[in-house]
Amino acid sequence: MNDAAPASATPSPTPITAPLQPGQVLDGFVLEARLHQGGMANLWQVRRETPVPGEDFPLIMKVPRIKGGEDPATIVGFEVEQMLMPALKGPHVPRFVARGDWRRQAYIVMERIEGDSLRPRLDQAPLPLVEVVEIGIQVAHALTDLHRQHLVHLDIKPSNILLRPDGSVVLVDFGLSRHDFLPDLLEEEFSLPMGTGPYMSPEQVQFVRNDPRSDLFALGVMLYHLSTGERPFGQPVSVRQLRRRLYVEPIPPRAIRPELPPWFQEIVLHCLEVRAERRYQSAAQLALDLQRPDAVPLTARAHKLQRSGLVRRFKRWFLALGEEPDAPASVGAQLARSPVIMAAVDVQGATPALLEELREVVRRLMQTEPGARLACVGVMKTNRIGMDELTDAQGRSHHVQQLIALKNWAHPMTRELALEDGRLTFHVLEAPDAADALVEFAGKTGVDHVVMGARASSLMRRYLGSVSAQVVTQCACTVTVVREPAQPDAPPSDDDALISPSASN
């Protein structure tokens, strides 16, 4: 069914009992050297006896370490990984190559990722803020990709994050993960919460295993630790200690390191909210804030300098006693509920009628999805070559005026939909080419749906080209192009063939 299949074809279930040795050949893979001996598995550098065309990357073999007799945690975790890995693709997971039959010798052969895990960086914490933010952005991108593939990782921590030489991130170890479309082998197996103590989300402590927002909590724990040098919830060793995070808040990061900016504390505490519905609703929404600190809406979280008092803590403890978390139906359902919508608005260039129509279309989208996040984006043109004449003072004021105009455009909708709670951000991009800037912004911030206006007059479009046409062609996501409602007696425009009034791709 996929090219992963051949290795499991060997129908010879004679178990291998002797320890694996360098030079040994297993199902056509030559074991070259043991790279790593871990608690749960060993890693071997391997190569194919007979190279497979197109498989031009180095390989490793992961072999579970089964400790004497039955060891359900290791066995089932490895089974889960064998089941999930073939279903995953893209740059943020190692490519799956083959799996070994349990009746003989269980293993997974996969792409070897060049680069270290983030684990050593933990010992160097606190790290400079720019580095922490960059790590956060890359991990959020990787999570966006995995969540879109209907997978929630459930064990996000530095040792499971590999950094490629180019700075992008690869997530490994799917032994605790959950996929919407594959059976959850762990669900019934164990009666203790599953995860890594310091990183486990409150809902994981309460046995919810399908909420992608659990990974955002773990990422929040990581960002907290990397930026302050301390763990927000310590190193719990019992379920009782694990449950403390349901009612005891972490010390605000700025109380430990006052030089951290309020926007950063806002982001970290937003990730660490006890109730998943108060967290970022998707990794893309988190990536958006990490990439645009100046646009992060600051709330009370940003300014706290101590954790809540005993009375509030007691109240939360009391409420947490019998409480069950509100779990989503699936990873996919949670993601579908929380899109990032981008409204590209040319406040100066568009007619009032088009601006109103655009706002109406955006309002309808936002109204149907209470978890949606709206980014209103304008573009300020800059010269292609050399410094702009409107340097600093005037340039800044142009920028600010654009922001004011954008906010003014969104105002009626902001009030009606109560978007003030951080679901709405404004961005003015400075670039020589509007379409390029919009496409880049949408790609980088993981936008799900772009809504934009078409240039009003066909004459303008002919000479200047259509920005919306370029965005429609180049954006990877859905694009809706909004047209000014036609006048009843107006002749049909001559180049409408390019984009129909409600073109979506």
Next chain:
Amino acid sequence: MLADHMKTALISDLHANRQAFEAVLGHARQQGVAHFALLGDYVGYGSDPGWVVDQVRALRADGAIAVAGNHDLGVTQGPRPTMNEDARAAIAWTRSRLSDDQLAFLSSLPMSEEEDDCLYVHANAFDPAGFAYVQGRLEAMRSLHATECRYTFCGHMHEPMLYHLSGTGKAGDFKPQPGVPIPLLPNRQWLVIPGACGQPRDGNPAAAYALFDHDSEELTFQRVPYDVEAAAAGLRAAPGLPAGLADRLAHRLVAGR
């Protein structure tokens, strides 16, 4: 024996629905399937029992696995006392539409078949002729304990479902998503219910079946849309089938309930 076929199409609860069976056979052959396992209930409810039985017979002559379902036995041996009124009426009508030859073929079907590590049976492994339903983990566990086979393929329940039993004796269940390959790892036992081809009851009228790839050990549930309206019209036009019954059965097909 499995050497010359890599993929088996698992088809159950055809219920004399010619349109659905044709669509599923076409879909499976398009996926390169040459081996079929038919899990019983070829007749009952639908308007084309003769055609469906002839197809099953031809497939079986070609090496397909075919086991008997409770409706097939009902037609040959008389309805079971636990059957509801519509099922009994449909069985009586079906019997009148089948030739002696076709009835003899249905009587000749075994209750279960085993091939390599696979058990094929209509209802369950613990009492194939009793036709108890595998309604949840408890019955699934009971069935998996009753066989040495790693894989059990059964029907009788009309909703697609996948059960598994780990080495430590823990059972799990899973409602599958059509089109997604699921590796049935050899470390545990699996019980597969592909869903009904001829009378789906999970709210989706499309015909259900599943594909098992013996080499990669991957199972893929499938849903195949077919001409439901034609099957419903066939019921309403079936000579001798009581109008009220025909109407109820046609409604079920359209609603997938």
